Amino acid sequence: MKTALDRExxxxxxxxxxxxxxxxxxxxLMANFLPEYRDIWNQLRHQEEEHARAMERVREAVHQDxxxxxxxxxxxxxxxxxxxxxxxxxxxxxQEDVHxxxxxxxAADLEQSLLEQQAVNxxxxxxxxxxxxxxxxxxxxxxxxxxxRTIVI
Numbered sequence: 283m284k285t286a287l288d289r290e291x292x293x294x295x296x297x298x299x300x301x302x303x304x305x306x307x308x309x310x311l312m313a314n315f316l317p318e319y320r321d322i323w324n325q326l327r328h329q330e331e332e333h334a335r336a337m338e339r340v341r342e343a344v345h346q347d348x349x350x351x352x353x354x355x356x357x358x359x360x361x362x363x364x365x366x367x368x369x370x371x372x373x374x375x376x377q378e379d380v381h382x383x384x385x386x387x388x389a390a391d392l393e394q395s396l397l398e399q400q401a402v403n404x405x406x407x408x409x410x411x412x413x414x415x416x417x418x419x420x421x422x423x424x425x426x427x428x429x430x431r432t433i434v435i
Contacts, residue, residue, distance in 0.1 A: 292344075301368075340415065343409065371385065
C-alpha cells in the first residue's frame, strides 16, 4: 500500500517528466515561430527530450527502491504551474498573440526559474548515478538559459 509520501513522490516525478516534455514541445513550436533560430530551438528541444527520459529513469529508480530517495524543496504543484504556463504561452503563440521577444524571454525566464526553484533538487538521494544525472540536468538548464539570452529579437 502506498503511503502519502509515496504518492507525493510519484506526483512530483510525473510533474517533472511532464515539465521536460512540455518544454521540448515549446521549443519545437518556437522553431516554427522563429525559424531564423531553428538550430538553437532544435538543440534545446533535443536536450529537453533527453531530460524527460532522464527523469523517467529517476522515476524508475525511485519505484525500485523508494527508501533511497526523499523529497527536496521543489513540489509537484510548482511543476504543474510551470506546465500550465508553458501550455498557455504555446497557445498564445499559435494564436499569434505574443511578440517573439516575449516568447524568447518567457523561455529564458522559465529556465532561470527552474534553476532558482531547484527543480533538479526535487528528489534528494545519495545514489551516485542519480546525483550525476541531476548535476548534468542542472548544468544543461543553465546552458539553456544562457543560450536563450543570446537570441536578439
